Amino acid sequence: MKTLEEINNIRETKRRELDLRVNTSADTREKHILVCHGTGCTSSKSPKILENFRKIIEEKNIENVRVIQTGCFGLCAKGPIVIIRPEDVFYAMVKPEDCEEIIEKHIQNGEIVERLLCKDIDNSVVKKLDELTFYKKQKRIALKNCGVIDPENIDEYIAFDGYKALQKVLFEMSPDDVINEVSNSGLRGRGGAGFPTGKKWSFTKMAEGDQKYVVCNADEGDPGAFMDRSILEGDPHCVVEAMMIAGYAIGANKGYIYVRAEYPIAVKRFQIAIDQARDYGILGDNIWGTEFSFDLEIRLGAGAFVCGEETALLESIEGRRGQPRLKPPFPANAGLFGKPTLINNVETYANITKIILNGAEWYSSIGTETSKGTKVFALGGNVNNIGLVEVPMGVTLREIVFDIGGGIPNGRKFKAAQTGGPSGGCITEENLDTPIDYESLKAIGSMMGSGGLIVMDDSKCMVNLAKFYLGFTYDESCGKCTPCRVGTKRLLEILERITEGKGEEGDIEKLEKLSRNIKNASVCGLGQTAPNPVESTIRFFRHEYEDHIKNKHCEAGECKALMKLFIDPEKCKGCGLCKRNCPVGCISGEPGKTHSIDTEKCIKCGTCITKCPFHAIANK
Amino acid sequence: MDNEKCDGCNSENTEMNDILNKYKQDKSNLIQILNEVQEYYGYVPEKAMLEISEYLSITMAEIYGVVTFYSRFTLKPKGKHHIAVCLGTACFVKGSEKILDRAKERLGIDIGETTKDGKFSLEATRCVGACGLAPVFTVNNEVYGKATVKMLDEVIDKCMEENE
Numbered sequence: 080m081k082t083l084e085e086i087n088n089i090r091e092t093k094r095r096e097l098d099l100r101v102n103t104s105a106d107t108r109e110k111h112i113l114v115c116h117g118t119g120c121t122s123s124k125s126p127k128i129l130e131n132f133r134k135i136i137e138e139k140n141i142e143n144v145r146v147i148q149t150g151c152f153g154l155c156a157k158g159p160i161v162i163i164r165p166e167d168v169f170y171a172m173v174k175p176e177d178c179e180e181i182i183e184k185h186i187q188n189g190e191i192v193e194r195l196l197c198k199d200i201d202n203s204v205v206k207k208l209d210e211l212t213f214y215k216k217q218k219r220i221a222l223k224n225c226g227v228i229d230p231e232n233i234d235e236y237i238a239f240d241g242y243k244a245l246q247k248v249l250f251e252m253s254p255d256d257v258i259n260e261v262s263n264s265g266l267r268g269r270g271g272a273g274f275p276t277g278k279k280w281s282f283t284k285m286a287e288g289d290q291k292y293v294v295c296n297a298d299e300g301d302p303g304a305f306m307d308r309s310i311l312e313g314d315p316h317c318v319v320e321a322m323m324i325a326g327y328a329i330g331a332n333k334g335y336i337y338v339r340a341e342y343p344i345a346v347k348r349f350q351i352a353i354d355q356a357r358d359y360g361i362l363g364d365n366i367w368g369t370e371f372s373f374d375l376e377i378r379l380g381a382g383a384f385v386c387g388e389e390t391a392l393l394e395s396i397e398g399r400r401g402q403p404r405l406k407p408p409f410p411a412n413a414g415l416f417g418k419p420t421l422i423n424n425v426e427t428y429a430n431i432t433k434i435i436l437n438g439a440e441w442y443s444s445i446g447t448e449t450s451k452g453t454k455v456f457a458l459g460g461n462v463n464n465i466g467l468v469e470v471p472m473g474v475t476l477r478e479i480v481f482d483i484g485g486g487i488p489n490g491r492k493f494k495a496a497q498t499g500g501p502s503g504g505c506i507t508e509e510n511l512d513t514p515i516d517y518e519s520l521k522a523i524g525s526m527m528g529s530g531g532l533i534v535m536d537d538s539k540c541m542v543n544l545a546k547f548y549l550g551f552t553y554d555e556s557c558g559k560c561t562p563c564r565v566g567t568k569r570l571l572e573i574l575e576r577i578t579e580g581k582g583e584e585g586d587i588e589k590l591e592k593l594s595r596n597i598k599n600a601s602v603c604g605l606g607q608t609a610p611n612p613v614e615s616t617i618r619f620f621r622h623e624y625e626d627h628i629k630n631k632h633c634e635a636g637e638c639k640a641l642m643k644l645f646i647d648p649e650k651c652k653g654c655g656l657c658k659r660n661c662p663v664g665c666i667s668g669e670p671g672k673t674h675s676i677d678t679e680k681c682i683k684c685g686t687c688i689t690k691c692p693f694h695a696i697a698n699k
Numbered sequence: 700m701d702n703e704k705c706d707g708c709n710s711e712n713t714e715m716n717d718i719l720n721k722y723k724q725d726k727s728n729l730i731q732i733l734n735e736v737q738e739y740y741g742y743v744p745e746k747a748m749l750e751i752s753e754y755l756s757i758t759m760a761e762i763y764g765v766v767t768f769y770s771r772f773t774l775k776p777k778g779k780h781h782i783a784v785c786l787g788t789a790c791f792v793k794g795s796e797k798i799l800d801r802a803k804e805r806l807g808i809d810i811g812e813t814t815k816d817g818k819f820s821l822e823a824t825r826c827v828g829a830c831g832l833a834p835v836f837t838v839n840n841e842v843y844g845k846a847t848v849k850m851l852d853e854v855i856d857k858c859m860e861e862n863e
């Protein structure tokens with residue numbers, strides 16, 4: 080238990096101690112080695128790196144050096160990442176064996192380990208994190224502490240203004256003041272729909288009820304999106320604090336966060352955050368001697384995309400199958416256990432403390448007319464800098480893909496980008512300069528969604544992509560209503576036929592009609608948006624559908640059934656690389672002579688295409 | 700039934716009891732308990748469902764309905780080497796389908812199945828959160844990033860050697 084005064088003391092002393100984390104000219108003799116412990120880097124052995132650093136430091140008896148785990152730095156494709164502060168030197172793709180050299184050269188002799196530095200898009204070698212083009216166009220609000228603090232240490236959170244917004248709210252603001260501030264900031268829900276957050280808070284506050292709940296939606300079902308889990312992994316306390324502020328504003332004393340059990344690191348760190356906050360008396364009864372009490376509990380999901388839909392999520396928290404409820408009533412009036420409930424997304428909450436501390440005016444000065452603040456995207460697919468990025472609303476997709484993302488790898492061409500995951504649509508070259516906000520993305524047939532942003536190069540077949548998304552929504556349909564359950568299956572069947580070379584005249588029209596019907600007749604957002612990938616790929620890539628149906632040809636060469644590989648004798652130099660890499664041994668040829676493929680035995684894995692240094696292998 | 704004589708159940712009982720006792724006898728805890736059971740046994744055994752049914756006073760049908768609804772819960776034990784290929788969008792775009800096809804071919808099983816000898820099982824997952832390393836597959840939670848068909852082959856070969 081800590082008094083308010085003690086917490087303020089921690090903030091002051093800790094902040095001085097940690098100045099080197101954010102200030103390259105900090106007055107200190109200490110060095111901090113930050114090792115990324117996001118899911119990406121953890122998967123490539125960053126815990127081993129941390130362990131090695133600590134061991135070496137102990138063995139060599141080095142003073143004034145600390146090794147700290149942090150959340151995701153954003154540039155996951157270059158992980159595992161290690162950053163040394165205060166000088167802010169940034170090492171990429173570090174291996175556990177590299178620790179010794181980093182300690183000896185960098186820490187002990189002040190020399191930079193050049194070979195571990197990262198290259199920028201123009202191939203220049205970059206020493207510091209914020210010199211990278213990847214970071215220059217970003218603005219970190221929701222991710223402010225991500226990669227700066229140790230997420231498992233509440234004192235570090237407190238040092239960087241942690242629980243200061245809660246303090247301000249409890250002692251200086253009425254619940255209505257809080258709601259006004261959030262409303263005036265212009266913040267809109269980051270879970271996908273973009274509903275004004277202040278308005279939602281106000282509805283839930285006005286709802287009648289003896290008991291109210293605050294819920295955080297951390298289901299993040301869009302496959303290939305990892306914004307929310309990264310926030311929970313890198314800065315869990317900021318969500319705890321924001322949920323408490325929401326509780327104060329709407330009059331709730333209990334909160335639930337719904338996270339997937341498949342995100343073990345996020346679950347673990349959030350539980351640690353709850354325990355620490357309880358321990359400090361920040362969560363509990365009569366917080367800091369006020370009338371306000373609040374407690375928080377984690378509820379685990381178990382892998383169902385539909386549980387991201389708010390009413391299905393409530394069903395799941397109550398222990399049942401996650402099938403959506405009919406709306407109205409909305410959760411604001413009858414939500415969890417039938418009580419008025421506020422549901423917001425993780426990233427929505429992650430903006431709250433900053434709005435309270437810096438003011439609505441500051442927040443609304445960022446972004447576009449209708450969409451304020453920033454948006455976090457999980458940038459993935461055929462792009463160089465796969466990772467987590469936060470940009471002000473209004474930035475163009477071109478800036479995200481080509482400047483921040485570093486463009487398309489392997490000399491290929493940009494073909495399309497998908498936002499909004501399985502509910503969204505694709506964006507083509509001609510719309511790359513659209514400034515990103517809720518309205519403009521809708522206008523070009525896509526949507527903001529929760530932040531998944533998948534880039535595709537010209538080796539991707541758009542019919543196959545539509546099939547992939549429909550396979551997903553069909554799998555994830557809860558089965559409650561027929562249009563969605565049966566309709567997605569029918570769409571999938573037609574798409575399967577087309578990609579297998581069995582498409583028929585009239586299939587495109589069938590897809591279009593079926594899509595309209597599913598959208599109009601489905602009960603929840605899953606069914607209502609499931610046909611979007613089909614509609615949008617037909618809209619922008621109709622010729623690809625026609626090519627598959629009429630010519631039984633897949634231009635991108637992705638549809639296996641339509642694939643016929645051959646080696647161009649003009650280009651083949653007989654190097655034998657393809658032969659050595661073919662997993663079924665179906666390529667033959669003498670060294671120096673043209674090779675050939677036994678198409679009967681070929682499993683169409685595509686390995687040879689990517690291996691051939693002379694681009695001699697192609698789809699007929 | 701005479702509990703004294705049934706050792707098998709008794710030994711399992713203690714583990715199940717440990718899990719159940721952490722939770723209040725409240726229906727809303729069903730999914731939390733199932734998650735722990737899945738974690739502990741690697742699947743949800745029928746016996747466990749029976750005990751949960753008694754503890755929370757809900758019907759087996761309802762529990763079964765919940766177990767089959769959520770993809771994380773499985774009714775069959777996994778193989779000694781559980782291979783999961785990520786079919787999240789980021790991995791799909793990077794060609795993870797080819798890796799999945801190869802796994803099916805090498806193991807002779809489909810998604811959700813276990814080989815007859817119980818050595819291998821195969822699953823398609825949706826994003827393990829390491830999209831920066833796409834395409835990704837995992838073997839018993841060990842993550843293999845920037846994966847290729849060849850890498851999968853080598854991993855399977857190694858597991859097979861281990862089996863012998």
Ligand SMILES: Cc1cc2nc3c(=O)[nH]c(=O)nc-3n(C[C@H](O)[C@H](O)[C@H](O)COP(=O)(O)O)c2cc1C
Pocket residue numbers: 267268269270271272273274296297298299300301384385386387388389390422423424425427529603604605
């Ligand atoms: C099929 C479906 C899946 C959804 N998945 C998520 C999700 O994973 N995370 C999320 O925050 N919102 C998701 N939503 C949106 C939620 O229903 C809800 O609008 C949101 O959590 C509200 O929070 P916000 O106003 O802060 O965005 C989903 C909606 C649908 C229809």
Ligand code: SF4
Pocket residue numbers: 385402403555556557558559560561563564601602603604605606607
């Ligand atoms: S639209 Fe689909 S997911 Fe939504 S309730 Fe109907 S069947 Fe279930």
Ligand code: SF4
Pocket residue numbers: 644660661662663664665666676680681682683684685686687688
């Ligand atoms: S596609 Fe795969 S199987 Fe076919 S020839 Fe190339 S490497 Fe061999």
Ligand code: SF4
Pocket residue numbers: 646650651652653654655656657658673674690691692693694695696
């Ligand atoms: S890798 Fe290319 S150049 Fe070399 S043998 Fe194969 S087809 Fe010919």
Ligand code: FES
Pocket residue numbers: 115116117118119120121150151152153154155156158159160466467831
């Ligand atoms: S997980 Fe390490 S940089 Fe993203």
Ligand code: FES
Pocket residue numbers: 302303304785786787788789790791825826827828829830831833835
């Ligand atoms: S999509 Fe495969 S790890 Fe995210």
